[in-house]
Amino acid sequence: MAVRSAGYAVRRVRQSFTHFRNGPQLLLAMARGGEVTFRTRSGLTIHTPNSPGARFPVYEITADDVYRVDELLAGLRPDFVAIDVGAHIGSFSTAVCARAPRATVHAYEASPSTAAWTRRNAEANGFADRLHVHAEAVSDHRGTLRFVDNGEASAHNGMTAPDGLGGEVEVPCVTFADAHAAAGGRVDLLKSDAEGAEYGYILGSDPALWADVQRVVMEYHPVDGYALADLVTYLAGVGLDLVRDEPSPDKPGLGNAWFARAA
Template sequence: MGLHLIEMEEGFSCYASGEFEARFIYQEIFKDNNYDQPGLPEAPFTIDVGANIGLFSLYMKQKYPAARIIAFEPAPENYQALRQNLELHQVGDVTVYPYAVGSEAREATFTYYPAMPGNSTLHPEEKALQKRLMGERLGEEAATDLFQATTITVKVDRLSRFLAEQHPGVTSIDLLKIDVEGAELEVLRGIDDADWAKVQNVLLEVNNADGALAQVEALLREKGLTVASEPVPLMWEELELYYVTAHR
């Protein structure tokens, strides 16, 4: 399929492999402001876990030009698109790592969907319901095309390892954004207590099909954060997708 330049609207283009999904995510972030977090400082230190093609990072730099961002994206094609989009929009102060983030350092099998790269995952079993619903609503042929997959081996490491070795001077994590298609708890469990004390705001998307929402909420409250959850708008109710926000 390959990367190609897509014009989202006049004045904003980006590189992506899957146009259908890229337009959906652009609407979600830039138009519907679903990722907007009030009360951030003028130069927020932001961590973007599951950065995909970089639309959230671009949104943060557009809204907060002085923001410092570290972004993680393990899929090589997404990583390339992310780097090209940062260059296209002449964005600086974004450090990108070609890693997945988890609870321990390891290598893992990663399922990549070129037509829907934002759905790529360490947990492909969680996509069975979504594929079935797409088949019912969009047709089996369309669902099969969208979920054509390849598997790759990716590096996984703990977020606290990157903070300790690459960003030791960080004293406040103003926003931690996580969108990792089923690996949310693994990301959260890879953060040391000393780093949790720095975290001021968390925004993540979680699939509750296996009861993960309650576990995520409990962990965040255990770390001293006030937590709220709401269904992701414009998504099929059966998918049980939720936005979780947490504030210190």
């Protein structure tokens, strides 16, 4: 574990210089404390709390390109509409807006403190008119739900949060139907990192809502009673086939999956 941690740290230091314009300042800010500002080579500005749980998704999305953003967007109509469930501080949403200047993104972030950072990053990049931030969870029901939130924008906040991460909070929640309606009744792309809620809100949704969805990328999580196969079956039924699955080598039931509608 120590060897792996050292290797991870070395990789992130290297990526701070190769993928961000302010590598030295970035590392200095992390060492000093306070907030951190990432300035990507592509021109994005991403503000984040100075905590590992808040920082690592910026590296994953920007440096590791875990969602394969260019490939994901290829072939979509120029003015596509995306829903980002579990938007965190907006790294994915801002990346989409930067690559697709006519696209609209509806970003859902359940943690109220994290959603404030999402809004700040939308504004910092001039995307506030088409990156709409909703401080709500997407779930299998409309109302409220409780989940673990550490108040420091951890990407692990949620239903499957590690023990001891933080305290429980009550937040508003909406259904996929509500999110679909808020997006104008047509959704081309769904990105989901809902920390375990993906099974409930997808499997319980009306199949008709998926008629225009062309691509789905999601991080799926280990949830008792469910497996990726359940999502594969449901999405195949609405015309979205599994095109790639990258399971975690360390944790069963965790991984990333991509779905696409056949041309």
